[in-house]
Amino acid sequence: MPEIPYMNWYPRDWRSDPRVDALEIPARYGYFEILNSIWLAGGVLPDDDKTLCAASRLTKKLWARHRESIMSMLAECRDGDTAGIPQEYLGSPMSATGVSQKRLLREYEKAANVLNAKSRGGKTLKRVLEDSYQDSTQDSSKTPRAIAEAKNTPIVPKGTVSDLVADRFGQFWEIWVRKDDRAPALKAFKAVVESGTVGLADKLVLGDLKSFDQRFERLMAGTDAVRDELLDKDKGFRPLGATWIRSLRWVDAGLVAQTDKRERMAWEDYT
Secondary structure, three states, X not given: OOOOOOOOOOHHHHHHOHHHHHOOHHHHHHHXXXXXXXXXXXXXXXXXXXXXXXXXXXXXXXHHHHHHHHHOOOEEEOHHHHOOOOHHHOOOOOOOOEEEOHHXXXXXXXXXXXXXXXXXXXOOHHHHHHHHOOOOOOOHHHOHHHHHHHOOOOOOOOOOOOHHHHHHHHHHHHHOOOOOOHHHHHHHHHHHHHXXXXXXXXXHHHOOOOOHHHHHHHHHHHHHHHHHHHHOOOHHHOOOHHHHHHHOHHHHHHXXXXXXXXXXXXXXXXX
């Protein structure tokens, strides 16, 4: 068997499960150890007392006392239940049936598929991660792919941009004063302006610019406000597009430009 897949663990779910909470301490310990053994065994353990007793790390006397409550937490597992797990990550073939735990088996299948995709060069890793994306509070209908399909919107592959982002960036690039290094500027635009991905200290600078539209509007206003000033400088002293976007200087410049515009409009009302 190749490398054992990593195991996700959700302490909040474990502690909030009323069935787990109802177990006596020895039974809870035995159940926990059996879950670990199931994972290490490839998702399934043989359904026999000797194996399960050893997996629980309980004494024979304690196993006999708590066997029924522990087994109520597990489920019968047949060959079909492991069909989604790559063969190399399955444990020893079962002669009949085995036992597992439904959620653990789903998590093992996902982790094994991710590891298998990595070992094959990662060509299918993105799809595997999209299909297996969830935390302890999400279900399969909340994956990025399912959400996109429900909204009838295309999934934009990593490294590409949507038509909206391309159009907005094109508007910015049209007025920007330095036309070299377009690709890094687009990358910075996508990260900072579209996604709002900035450092912790920069979050204060962005202030109330919570949406893509707000950030883009401020970027355009700020860029337009300093355009003449930047054009007066030699080309080598004009910032690159990516530098201008990441520096967030456009936030304050755009605010000043918008304030001046409001003041002019207010003055015109009285003239």
